[in-house]
Amino acid sequence: MGEKNKLNQSYPPLVLFTYNRPEHAKRTLDSLANNPEAKNSLLIVYSDGPREGASEQDLQGIAEVRRLMKLQKGYADIKIIEREVNWGLRKNVTSGVRDVLDEYGSIVVLEDDLIFSTGFLAFMHRALKEYADNEKVLHVSAYVPPLDLPVGYQEVSFSQLPHSLGWGTWKRAWQYYEDDVNLLIKGFNSTDKKRFDFDRSMNFYRMLNNAAKGVIDSWAVRWYASVYLRGGLCLISTKSMVRTIGDDGSGTHFNIKLSSKVVDEIEFEKPLEKLDEQVYKAYRKYYWWNKIKHIPSYVLYRMKKIFS
Known part of the structure; x- marks a missing residue:
């Protein structure tokens, strides 16, 4: 043996x-x-x-x-x-x-329902060690959707969005997780709502309200709101090291159109400790394109509801 x-x-x-x-x-x-x-x-x-x-x-x-x-x-x-x-x-x-x-x-x-690259844990270990005592950083994620970033863009950056596909955190950060959705909602003003939704390109704030109504039961949107209202930073790899196999309808919760390309190694250069606006704009563009692409299926869905 x-x-x-x-x-x-x-x-x-x-x-x-x-x-x-x-x-x-x-x-x-x-x-x-x-x-x-x-x-x-x-x-x-x-x-x-x-x-x-x-x-x-x-x-x-x-x-x-x-x-x-x-x-x-x-x-x-x-x-x-x-x-x-x-x-x-x-x-x-x-x-x-x-x-x-x-x-x-x-x-x-x-x-x-995730598949990991061979460098996933190396990245996660490095990130969790490097930022263990940094109160600004609340979340680490090795997943990212296919963002439109310039060729050669830095491979480690900061986002406001804590992805829930292959992630990590610390006890000092998780203490800020708030489960009371109504309390979270009270923390948002009109500017926050727009920013939270990446300039209305995504419906995260609606998800938060749906959680308050009991329509959905998501821990992830609660964590996102908790991080956002705290002004926390989420360290991400701008090239994904995770892909999903759960968008086959077999799960309770799954995301649409997730990245299928993964990398095995990340050039880990510590970024400036602030939200990356280039990454923010790339997320906004990604979400807008997803909305546009799903318009035909949404129209078909509404017609079926009307005439059924």
Whole structure:
């Protein structure tokens, strides 16, 4: 037998949140295991329990996820938290992140529908170490959509948007997470609403209001609002190191038109500690183009609603 992988105590734990998609979860962890740092990392899996009235297919999916997680190779140690009942994504993520940060101080957060480049953990480790004590920086993300930036643009920058696909943070930052949506909404003035939505190119503020109404149950928009109102900085790689396999309709929450190209290495030059306006404009352009491209499908949807 080969020597057992040794845990590097300086590495932040890798925390995976999963539900009933065993194939997605296995592909996610297999891709992450290709990162050299994985074999010396602690992997913590939060496996949510069945929803009320869950189908037999859901129950089988949850059971298969848990079976596969126990057989997973490529990590120094694996800890599995099996929820007996369904906590839901928001509660599962926010409580899990809080508990892990209380014990370890920093974290790398994963969802069960992501594929990572081989340099993902190297970037995350470097970023979490470099900015561990910087009160301005609240979030690190290795995912970015296909932004239109100049050729040769810096590969590490600061954004206002904390992407939830392959990210990390610290206990000192997560203390600012606010779950009370109504309290968050009170913090916005008209200028904030426009800026929060990238000059109205995206509907993040509407999402916040929908969360208040119970239409959606998103932890991510709450975290974005918490970071924004705090004036926090989000360190990002301007070339994505993460892509999703969850936009096949199999998940509870998924984003549209996500980046499929990933890079294995980032030139890590520390940027100026301020929001990058060039990156802001690139996000705004990206979101506007997405709106325009979806106009035909929206019109078709409305016509079907009218004439059905």
